[in-house]
Amino acid sequence: xxxxxxxxxxxxxxxxxxxxxxxxxxxxxxxxxxxxxxxxxxxxxxxxxxxxxxxxxxxxxxxxxxxxxxxxxxxxxxxxxxxxxxxxxxxxxxxxxxxxxxxxxxxxxxxxxxxxxxxxxxxxxxxxxxxxxxxxxxxxxxxxxxxxxxxxxxxxxxxxxxxxxxxxxxxxxxxxxxxxxxxxxxxxxxxxxxxxxxxxxxxxxxxxxxxxxxxxxxxxxxxxxxxxxxxxxxxxxxxxxxxxxxxxxxxxxxxxxxxxxxxxxxxxxxxxxxxxxxxxxxxxxxxxxxxxxxxxxxxxxxxxxxxxxxxxxxxxxxxxxxxxxxxxxxxxxxxxxxxxxxxxxxxxxxxxxxxxxxxxxxxxxxx
Ligand SMILES: NC(=O)c1ccc[n+]([C@@H]2O[C@H](COP(=O)([O-])OP(=O)(O)OC[C@H]3O[C@@H](n4cnc5c(N)ncnc54)[C@H](OP(=O)(O)O)[C@@H]3O)[C@@H](O)[C@H]2O)c1
Numbered sequence: 086x087x088x089x090x091x092x093x094x095x096x097x098x099x100x101x102x103x104x105x106x107x108x109x110x111x112x113x114x115x116x117x118x119x120x121x122x123x124x125x126x127x128x129x130x131x132x133x134x135x136x137x138x139x140x141x142x143x144x145x146x147x148x149x150x151x152x153x154x155x156x157x158x159x160x161x162x163x164x165x166x167x168x169x170x171x172x173x174x175x176x177x178x179x180x181x182x183x184x185x186x187x188x189x190x191x192x193x194x195x196x197x198x199x200x201x202x203x204x205x206x207x208x209x210x211x212x213x214x215x216x217x218x219x220x221x222x223x224x225x226x227x228x229x230x231x232x233x234x235x236x237x238x239x240x241x242x243x244x245x246x247x248x249x250x251x252x253x254x255x256x257x258x259x260x261x262x263x264x265x266x267x268x269x270x271x272x273x274x275x276x277x278x279x280x281x282x283x284x285x286x287x288x289x290x291x292x293x294x295x296x297x298x299x300x301x302x303x304x305x306x307x308x309x310x311x312x313x314x315x316x317x318x319x320x321x322x323x324x325x326x327x328x329x330x331x332x333x334x335x336x337x338x339x340x341x342x343x344x345x346x347x348x349x350x351x352x353x354x355x356x357x358x359x360x361x362x363x364x365x366x367x368x369x370x371x372x373x374x375x376x377x378x379x380x381x382x383x384x385x386x387x388x389x390x391x392x393x394x395x396x397x398x399x400x401x402x403x404x405x406x407x408x409x410x411x412x413x414x415x416x417x418x419x420x421x422x423x424x425x426x427x428x429x430x431x432x433x434x435x436x437x438x439x440x441x442x443x444x445x446x447x448x449x450x451x452x
Pocket of ligand 1: 101106
């Protein structure tokens, strides 16, 4: 039975006071059941700057996570540091008994994924991972229609993460390296893997379980110092280079029989786009267009008007939906559909793709 704890409020610590943290702060500020208590980062100055920009007074600031976790009243920690720090940050906060909002990518290896899941399970804390497009209005409407049966059973799904990531992003210097970023699919393309899993499952709050992956990588940008800025449409000739391939294409088989295809393209010269195509045995969805002749004697595409995922700016991303959802999960004592255990499956696809580049063979996932 679901426990009703509707009025419970939660104290918040934000760890990592960079670009994405501003959106976490805004979402918690707008949620009536959360109070931002503390911000920690590499330096107290940047934690304080973030607090000032958010108009927050009486917020404690720290330059160390372990110390910040001792501040009284903290229930939820948002991990907003660069990805190579997420594993240790999550373990430290889970061991302190805190619920966790974890920025993607959550881990840089299968070993990290396992360690994090062990720590979270042992501590009995709840998690949500910022695969934030699950709360994008168009994605929510498409998912509702799939769950309603409008296009029948999805048997083939495509998603493309098309983003010329580069120095326009404050996190790029961490994310562009093999050691800290890993791959284009891990850094940002994991959103496309998550979308594939989300739309390949029929349940409104269900993501499909991957069983096999085959991937190839290539493109032209790896190692290049020539970089395009899609935000202001300019070129730089001596940017710090991206150390991995910018183009990855992967086929994914799911345990429900559906097949998915993603491309991750950090080499593309164009503004950010995130197209999706979902083919069901009774209809089809192409981005915001839906065609399902069985349900409405339809002869033309229906155009949906919901907001599409067509901007890389975090202020456009639906963090409010994610945070409100997680608070409701905690209040009603039920796990998020987008928790660490679920996100681990998305990350397993990314790591399987890396294995394909080594072996040239398809890679099975799961036991
Ligand atoms: N879900 C999404 O759609 C989305 C969108 C954007 C980013 N992200 C993810 O969010 C994460 C952060 O990205 P971002 O864009 O916010 O990057 P960012 O602007 O570089 O911010 C990272 C912050 O982490 C802090 N930091 C770095 N090293 C630290 C350390 N050793 N200890 C404590 N704090 C440390 C930095 O602190 P100082 O300022 O104190 O130096 C910086 O403020 C990444 O994993 C990224 O992929 C997700």
